[in-house]
Amino acid sequence: MxxxxxxxxxxxxxxxxxxxxxxxxxxxxxxxxxxxxxxxxxxxxxxxxxxxxxxxxxxxxxxxxxxxxxxxxxxxxxxxxxxxxxxxxxxxxxxxxxxxxxxxxxxxxxxxxxxxxxxxxxxxxxxxxxxxxxxxxxxxxxxxxxxxxxxxxxxxxxxxxxxxxxxxxxxxxxxxxxxxxxxxxxxxxxxxxxxxxxxxxxxxxxxxxxxxxxxxxxxxxxxxxxxxxxxEPDRPAAVLRVADELAEMSRAALTSSQVGRGREGEVPLAGQLPLTGSAVVPVVLGSPVVAFDAAARCLERGVRVGCFRPPSVPDGTSRLRLTARADLTTTELDRVRTVLHEVLDDVLAEVPA
Incomplete structure (x- = not known):
């Protein structure tokens, strides 16, 4: 290109x-x-x-x-x-x-x-x-x-x-x-x-x-x-495979963070949104402050994710948006998985009970 x-x-x-x-x-x-x-x-x-x-x-x-x-x-x-x-x-x-x-x-x-x-x-x-x-x-x-x-x-x-x-x-x-x-x-x-x-x-x-x-x-x-x-017509299918993996790790990270705090179900799970065969993977966190903080902490750890908050999304549905790429390697995906777990554990632990 x-x-x-x-x-x-x-x-x-x-x-x-x-x-x-x-x-x-x-x-x-x-x-x-x-x-x-x-x-x-x-x-x-x-x-x-x-x-x-x-x-x-x-x-x-x-x-x-x-x-x-x-x-x-x-x-x-x-x-x-x-x-x-x-x-x-x-x-x-x-x-x-x-x-x-x-x-x-x-x-x-x-x-x-x-x-x-x-x-x-x-x-x-x-x-x-x-x-x-x-x-x-x-x-x-x-x-x-x-x-x-x-x-x-x-x-x-x-x-x-x-x-x-x-x-x-x-x-x-x-x-x-x-x-x-x-x-x-x-x-x-x-x-x-x-x-x-x-x-x-x-x-x-x-x-x-x-x-x-x-x-x-x-x-x-x-x-x-x-x-x-x-x-290279296989590239789009590779994007969707990566998107599925990102969605699975996002749900796992959110579930782990909530269950570990005894507040399962309090924060909307990304898995509640449909897996629809696109590159967009949302991680709904609710609060715009929490979502912004989570995006900043991900970037500090070397993972750049989008942060969507009002007016881009309705009140109470602020989120991270992960976007799949065909060329993400297994090593890079493992890094994303680790960072998501670390960041979500940290930011959700700071949400008042």
Missing amino acids: VDGAVEALRTWGAGSTGSRLVTGSTTLHATLEEQLAAFCGAEAALVFSSGYTANLGVVTALSGRGALVVSDARSHASLVDACRLSRARVVVTPRADVAAVDAALAARTEERALVVTDGVDSIDGGIAPLRELHAVCRARGAVVVVDEAHALGVCGPGGRGVLVEAGLAGADDVVSTVTLSKSLGGQGGAVLGPRAVIEHLVDTARTFIFDTGLAPASVGGALAALRVLRE
């Missing part, structure tokens, strides 16, 4: 020099769009400067005044902001509640409707019920927008995403977004879907029209990473 980025840097320079519609598009951008679409089973793709701007662009361009947007309550902040900017009427439904989505669509008076959701929940790793959601949307004449940020490179056959896994890739009423900054290890984002939708975005998505194009080095790096993903 680094070699791909360096080659692009030397060929095209450090910056894209302008918006995509002026001077910011190169043959690299077009190649990445073609290869992303082919890999994910979409008809076409459009590269943005980030996954955030991709979500803002697609939702606002496909909705607007006189439309309805139905948004999952656990949608990423970029989708939430897109709904706010859309000028459409917005209905928020509980996470993965297909019946609530159906009710919102059935009650609408608007001609156009859009349903937006994360394919993989960035907080608990749960996978959206896409087949059921799509069936409802098709019956009600709505378009589905699925954020595959945490799915690309991890879920589905060869890491092609949850839409491919659900058999929905390429459907004429399904649009997806991806980020290039997670499994592909770079920066940028893209929208994938029917060619007519992509052509519409070129003319209407403000975050495409007026934003500086993605830097060529990022495009070259993403192309190189995508090539690795195509040529």
Whole structure:
């Protein structure tokens, strides 16, 4: 990936020099769009400067005044902001509640409707019920927008995403977004879907029209990473095996810490959240102070984990978020196991009885 980025840097320079519609598009951008679409089973793709701007662009361009947007309550902040900017009427439904989505669509008076959701929940790793959601949307004449940020490179056959896994890739009423900054290890984002939708975005998505194009080095790096993903299709399965192991050790560490203090069940266990075949492994600790302290102590011991607390998660559900990688060795996983046990024993022992 680094070699791909360096080659692009030397060929095209450090910056894209302008918006995509002026001077910011190169043959690299077009190649990445073609290869992303082919890999994910979409008809076409459009590269943005980030996954955030991709979500803002697609939702606002496909909705607007006189439309309805139905948004999952656990949608990423970029989708939430897109709904706010859309000028459409917005209905928020509980996470993965297909019946609530159906009710919102059935009650609408608007001609156009859009349903937006994360394919993989960035907080608990749960996978959206896409087949059921799509069936409802098709019956009600709505378009589905699925954020595959945490799915690309991890879920589905060869890491092609949850839409491919659900058999929905390429459907004429399904649009997806991806980020290039997670499994592909770079920066940028893209929208994938029917060619007519992509052509519409070129003319209407403000975050495409007026934003500086993605830097060529990022495009070259993403192309190189995508090539690795195509040529080494076992990597996504390795991620999921590591995720399962991280989940097991997290539950064991929490259980051991609680039982040892005679307070079993008081702190929510990571195992109460479903193992859903994603790279996201939550360790729910409840208090934001406890979660922040635990993340800091893990880092001191050489293990970097995420710390999620309000407003990223609801009150009382602050957590560590472990993210699986395909290249974690047995030695590294043993180190994670040891650190988790040590840190959770320490921080939970300090929680007042």
